[in-house]
Amino acid sequence: MRKSFRYVLYLMVGFLIYQVIDSGETSLSHTEVKNTLxxxxxxxxxxxxxxxxxxxxxxxRSDKDS
Structure with missing residues (x-):
């Protein structure tokens, strides 16, 4: 996996978590979410x-075999 793709993936996951927490539809408190994260x-x-x-x-191992 290329580094640039990895960073985009991390950013998307972080944004998704932010949206879920900020949506207000979760039954978790911010303290619980903070501890879970x-x-x-x-x-x-x-x-x-x-x-x-x-x-x-x-x-x-592959270097030693060569």
Whole structure:
């Protein structure tokens, strides 16, 4: 995935979350949403770190095989 596409995807997801929170149709309070988003950000960060480690291991193995 190209970096520019990734940033557009992040922007769209952030805008969607903003619209859902600001729509007033949710039963969640702003405090609950804030806590949920903090947890979601931490989970996404950890998943990205795991994917990065797996990708580096795969790249290291392919370099050794060549």
């Amino acid at each position: 903090i947890i979601a950000m931490i989970v996404v960060f950890v998943l990205l770190l795991i994917v990065r480690v797996i990708k580096q291991r795969y790249d290291d």
